[in-house]
Amino acid sequence: MNTLNTSLQAQSLRCDVLVAGAGPAGLSAALAAASGGARVLLLDDNPWTGGQIWRGGPYAELPAAAKALQHKVAASHNIEVLHAARVVGVVGQLADHTVLVETDSGALHVHWGRLVVCTGARERLLPFAGWTLPGVTGAGGLQALIKGGLPVRGQRVVIAGSGPLLFAVAASARKAGAKVLLVAEQASLARVSGFARKLPLWPSKLVQALQLRDSSYRTSTTVRAVQGVGKVQSVTVKQGESLRTVECDRVAVGYGLLPNTGLAEALGCAMVMRDGAPAIAVDALQATSQADIYAAGECTGVGGSERALAQGSIAGYAAIGALQQACALEKERAYWSAFAAHMHASFALDPGLKNLPMPETLVCRCEDVSHQALQAHGSWTEAKIHTRCGMGACLGKVCGSAAAFLYGWQMPEARLPLAVARVATLAASAPERLTCPDAPGSGGRPSK
């Protein structure tokens, strides 16, 4: 494995197969694509491979399967890994097969023969009173921060939202020394029991569930508000019909995961609504609607790491024309797809969550736009023009998804750049027109 991290100013890289995203899907796609000798470039915006579920860091403990896969990728002579690299745009026409990548040290044009999009998922974050207070994080967000060394020892933590991820977050927080006071699941006991009853169909999941069992787990429970001055001091939760307030230091809330589809949208790939969110449409070989572009893992619909591994391998093999190997994994993928369907049915979001925000609750955290200011509008585009919601640094990735859930608005497709990028990087996307590829002192978006 070679790791590129040195100075690269709008340099060009060429590869047979580009894999965008190095989570379980991306790692397995890279390995499958490399099996026939293709030159594979695997890039990720994080400092480590593994994505979110296998996120590295000083306090991350990775399962043996994750370590084995990462080791294989590292040992492969024809896989090059680029860390802390983000695809921010498409250069020229789609047929040019070139994306613009920003790294710590500059911009890169990456030319690819085949592309496998493995951009994963993000958390669905829904606004509630007090969610902008320091100490409130996503649920998976808290886990990621703990893996990066965030100190939580002795802190009182409330974890809430929906899905099996909450158990894993609680386990990570406890391991790091936090006192987990409550794990609040919005789904009902009947739904969660139904989920558990079918787990023997996936024995490894049953084992995981038993390991993660938590005595502070409560169903039909949601966070209504967080109180505090300058930081979290207490949280009010609604359990069934009764409200109670719990004093705590941290509140971590996540309502499941949402596919990251921005890159595929920018490349013109067709989307499909899956489990209430837009996902990249793929066929049996993980091919998207665009020639030479494949997609695998959570960006094609949230389904867990096991399915992502199978999809990634299929996509990687399909990308090099190894159809026999690709087809051999169909059964494995179907097995985990059934688990994903069961999970989504069990943890479907209660429409009552649309009533979570108070009129003054901020929905857009970048531009500080309230629920009542947004409610006055009939569409995302109209709201954007009048309130600046979605025009801040997150480019609508947080508030847009929240607005889609709260107001039922149709979201427009992703625009370029796909993420906040430095001026020098964007200049490098059009070298024939702009001659200042390295504007000194350009530090991204003007600060507020």
Add this chain to the structure above:
Amino acid sequence: MSQLPATVQLQINGRAVSVAHGVSVAAALAIAGMPTTRHSVSGEPRTPLCGMGICQECRVQINGRVRLACQTVCAPGMQVERLP
């Protein structure tokens, strides 16, 4: 590979801070007791939210460039400044 130091020294808002190797800047800010990463347009203090490079709440100035604290690992001599 050369031996990694047990701790990394960096500057956060002008103060010397020592953290374990591999710690993220987002974690280092909390360890240093200065968790605020930025102030919102209406003046509220904010801290990291998504922890995975999406929300941009943790953007800070690192060695003169705006970067995400949650996706940046502390390095020796790094200069981290809160955004105004």
